Amino acid sequence: MSDARKILGWLGIAIGLIGVVTIVMERRAAIRQREFLAVQAARFRDRQQPPALIAWEGRTFRMGDRVRIAKWAGTFKPEETRHPVEVDARSGQTGVIVRGERRTSTRYLRIDPNEPMQIVLVRWSPQKWKVNLQERWIELPEFEATIHVSHLEVVR
Amino acid sequence: MYVWRVPVLLFAPLVTTALLLAVAATLLAWRRSAAAPAVRGALLALVLIAHLAAPVVTSALLEPFLARERASGDFIHPSVLLLWSPALLVPLLLVLADRLFPHSETRAASLLKYRAAFFAAVLTFAFLNVTNWCSPGWCERFGFPLPYSWWSDAILIFDGRNMSAGNSVVAFLFNITALAPVVLAMSRTFRRGERSILRHE
Numbered sequence: 001m002s003d004a005r006k007i008l009g010w011l012g013i014a015i016g017l018i019g020v021v022t023i024v025m026e027r028r029a030a031i032r033q034r035e036f037l038a039v040q041a042a043r044f045r046d047r048q049q050p051p052a053l054i055a056w057e058g059r060t061f062r063m064g065d066r067v068r069i070a071k072w073a074g075t076f077k078p079e080e081t082r083h084p085v086e087v088d089a090r091s092g093q094t095g096v097i098v099r100g101e102r103r104t105s106t107r108y109l110r111i112d113p114n115e116p117m118q119i120v121l122v123r124w125s126p127q128k129w130k131v132n133l134q135e136r137w138i139e140l141p142e143f144e145a146t147i148h149v150s151h152l153e154v155v156r
Numbered sequence: 157m158y159v160w161r162v163p164v165l166l167f168a169p170l171v172t173t174a175l176l177l178a179v180a181a182t183l184l185a186w187r188r189s190a191a192a193p194a195v196r197g198a199l200l201a202l203v204l205i206a207h208l209a210a211p212v213v214t215s216a217l218l219e220p221f222l223a224r225e226r227a228s229g230d231f232i233h234p235s236v237l238l239l240w241s242p243a244l245l246v247p248l249l250l251v252l253a254d255r256l257f258p259h260s261e262t263r264a265a266s267l268l269k270y271r272a273a274f275f276a277a278v279l280t281f282a283f284l285n286v287t288n289w290c291s292p293g294w295c296e297r298f299g300f301p302l303p304y305s306w307w308s309d310a311i312l313i314f315d316g317r318n319m320s321a322g323n324s325v326v327a328f329l330f331n332i333t334a335l336a337p338v339v340l341a342m343s344r345t346f347r348r349g350e351r352s353i354l355r356h357e
Binding site: 025029 | 204208212215222226227228229236239
């Protein structure tokens with residue numbers, strides 16, 4: 001067998017082996033992608049049809065429950081209130097639970113997708129709110145904003 | 157996601173390259189000293205298997221990071237070329253080492269030292285070029301000695317031109333060629349030593 005044929009033969013074997021390894025690895029990647037898409041689809045369905053009941057640390061919250069902030073929960077931002085100032089989410093403010101929401105990961109905070117639902121979207125009633133860092137109160141119309149359920153209590 | 161200042165997607169192939177280089181160079185050195193054809197054949201087969209295993213090793217190194225990204229909603233599919241890059245680069249480095257520091261019976265220890273220094277220089281240079289010299293997460297500046305890719309969170313657009321981000325193919329090519337004088341100087345020193353030994357004999 002000539003040297004050229006030998007080289008071609010070895011080259012063919014090398015390309016074949018590279019192809020086999022590549023196909024096996026790509027098949028594994030495709031399986032992982034299918035699993036990933038199934039998880040994403042489940043999350044999407046979950047968001048479209050959130051559970052009717054949210055259980056958190058022994059307390060339950062239902063859609064339509066009237067709730068009150070039990071302890072200070074930071075501030076509501078202008079993009080939530082559609083008012084140019086930040087307002088305090090302080091105890092006593094009331095609203096109605098619209099639905100549960102899942103926390104999503106950000107660049108700085110990784111969220112376990114399997115964690116129990118613990119955030120709710122609340123439709124806050126028209127009421128007075130204290131402006132953050134100021135001794136000033138403003139009347140805001142109804143708006144919707146999310147809050148962690150650990151800051152809420154149900155008004156019976 | 158970074159390992160110190162090196163993006164994980166570049167860190168994993170770099171580690172695999174270092175491992176494969178060490179394994180392949182050692183097996184080939186043993187093969188050179190082995191006399192039995194069966195042993196020589198077996199060692200060559202091991203070198204080939206090590207090359208075929210390289211993308212699997214890179215993929216395994218990347219998997220914990222990719223799994224975390226998937227869990228948080230991002231699916232990253234690393235390029236096949238990225239996974240195969242160590243297996244493509246290592247034969248090239250072995251051939252270059254063979255040409256720059258030719259086999260010598262008279263200076264076996266010195267040859268080993270020079271080739272190890274060559275591999276270390278290439279890997280160090282690659283490491284310097286895949287390191288983000290700015291603050292990861294806020295800005296990027298890749299490239300040594302010249303930056304070939306950069307951006308900053310402090311976005312500055314002036315006259316329709318983004319002043320805070322860019323890349324340069326020329327700088328990238330310069331960086332690759334910048335290693336050549338160092339390597340050629342090492343090769344020259346090695347060959348000069350070899351010639352002086354032969355003269356004295």
